[in-house]
Amino acid sequence: MHPSRLITCVYLVMATVIPLQAQWEIGGIIDLNIAGISVIPKPRSESYSSRFGPGIGAVAKRQVTDRIGFRAEPMFLQKGARLHEGGDVIVFNINYLEFPLLITYDFRMDGPLVPYAMIGPSIGLLAGASFRYSDGWKQDETDNTRFFDFGAGLGGGVELPRGNKNFFAETRYVVGFVNVNRDQDESSVYNRGLQILVGVTIPVARN
16 A cells, blocks of 8 residues: 555544544653664675664644554654764764654553553655765765655553643654665665654643
8 A cells, every 4th residue: 555545544544433522632752763774785885873863743642442542743853874884984864754643552550650552654754864974074865865754663652640741751663664765776775763752741621
């Protein structure tokens, strides 16, 4: 299925199953992305390592049932990797407007903490890409990078309600399915990332 059709299906399903009387919560989120890439085929002269990319954004969540919920976490997120070639280190930085759309399952337990699992697609819209070389020179790679990225995330989190606020922490691994390298004569490049997130939500007031 084409990614755009999958995104449309997700929205239609959630619009159908979420009760109209369910309470929306909104808030903010910050993210630390331990980003990497998968290169196929991998050039013999290169090796790759992770880089740390920050993210910041918003979160909107709503319960479907007592245990199942939906959450969207739109954010500005940095991806990429470190490239090692001939003793040089090149930082490949890709900036995205990222839109994770996640289904959650709560594990109700005794005590104040509410652990949950999550899974869902993540859509990325390119905001810029560059190579930064060890001598400080920066090369713009935006035109050589695909605008659209699509992947899937799997992870878990824990929520701590305090008054009308819900504090939470999450971690998830996201695998990209789109070759972000536009040059068809070069290797295919796919994004990977282990994300660590913290944030807080509050209920939206009803009329």
